[in-house]
Amino acid sequence: MHSNDLLVSLDNAGLHRNGRWLVRGVGFSVRRGEIVTLIGPNGAGKSTSARMALGVLAPDEGSVERAAGLTVGYVPQKLAIDHSLPLTVRRLMTLTGPLPAAAIAEALEEVGIAHLARAEVQTLSGGEFQRAMLARAIARKPDLLVLDEPVQGVDHAGEIALYALISRIRERQGCGILMISHDLHVVMARTDTVVCLNGHVCCTGTPEAVSGSEAYQSLLGARGDGALALYRHDHDHTHLPDGKVRHADGSVTEHCHPDDGHHHEAQEHA
Numbered sequence: 014m015h016s017n018d019l020l021v022s023l024d025n026a027g028l029h030r031n032g033r034w035l036v037r038g039v040g041f042s043v044r045r046g047e048i049v050t051l052i053g054p055n056g057a058g059k060s061t062s063a064r065m066a067l068g069v070l071a072p073d074e075g076s077v078e079r080a081a082g083l084t085v086g087y088v089p090q091k092l093a094i095d096h097s098l099p100l101t102v103r104r105l106m107t108l109t110g111p112l113p114a115a116a117i118a119e120a121l122e123e124v125g126i127a128h129l130a131r132a133e134v135q136t137l138s139g140g141e142f143q144r145a146m147l148a149r150a151i152a153r154k155p156d157l158l159v160l161d162e163p164v165q166g167v168d169h170a171g172e173i174a175l176y177a178l179i180s181r182i183r184e185r186q187g188c189g190i191l192m193i194s195h196d197l198h199v200v201m202a203r204t205d206t207v208v209c210l211n212g213h214v215c216c217t218g219t220p221e222a223v224s225g226s227e228a229y230q231s232l233l234g235a236r237g238d239g240a241l242a243l244y245r246h247d248h249d250h251t252h253l254p255d256g257k258v259r260h261a262d263g264s265v266t267e268h269c270h271p272d273d274g275h276h277h278e279a280q281e282h283a
């Protein structure tokens with residue numbers, strides 16, 4: 014890697030399982046202090062790409078480079094917890110390894126749920142649970158935070174509060190954040206780069222702070238509050254509901270062409 018700020022970089026990365034490519038031609042990078050949001054429909058390969066960035070999955074083609082000694086914190090989309098067993102928030106924090114009591118307390122304080130350290134996980138609200146998961150991920154002060162749908166199970170007010178918290182974590186800890194969102198049009202306003210996936214990178218760009226626009230008002234209404242922004246897609250092809258792909262010249266093929274979408278370069282950020 015050329016820059017000390019570059020935490021992880023995927024280049025033309027692909028993962029092949031059971032005779033098919035789950036994702037192919039995936040390229041993006043996350044720098045220190047940067048928030049990158051992956052969007053795309055269900056099954057688009059967002060979690061798979063995030064897991065390649067984490068190093069949990071090794072690419073079958075292309076490359077994934079991580080900064081030497083990179084530490085990561087991960088909030089997975091699902092957590093395999095047996096809800097019939099009692100589990101306190103404090104215990105949740107140490108499931109994957111021991112943590113000093115001070116680090117647990119500091120992380121819970123940081124996400125605003127210090128008072129819930131002894132609460133049973135199954136009694137938490139959706140927003141409190143996501144905060145507990147965030148606390149677990151930041152407790153070891155990772156360089157890179159990977160958040161797979163961090164606002165799931167949370168209402169709009171909770172979503173805005175969580176985005177404010179995530180951006181505060183980025184500022185205070187100076188980490189890079191790779192976030193997955195299932196919303197195709199609305200992303201966290203503080204996102205630096207949006208990467209739209211559908212088996213490959215369809216387009217990349219920046220969200221628009223368009224709080225005054227009609228499009229924003231009709232899509233977000235009162236829930237915007239400056240925490241959310243719109244992402245306008247700029248594809249050179251369309252994924253049809255039956256899985257086929259319509260290209261700019263009107264032709265329809267079974268799959269994307271290898272270079273579809275790849276001429277949209279990620280925008281550079283300071």
Ligand SMILES: Nc1ncnc2c1ncn2[C@@H]1O[C@H](COP(=O)(O)OP(=O)(O)OP(=O)(O)O)[C@@H](O)[C@H]1O
Pocket residue numbers: 030031035053054055056057058059060061062090195
């Ligand atoms: N280990 C695996 N073996 C085989 N197929 C897998 C594996 N993991 C994921 N898949 C498949 O890869 C595709 C991409 O899955 P992935 O979870 O990355 O998508 P996603 O964009 O995160 O979807 P969602 O929004 O539904 O969470 C899906 O078709 C999924 O069924």
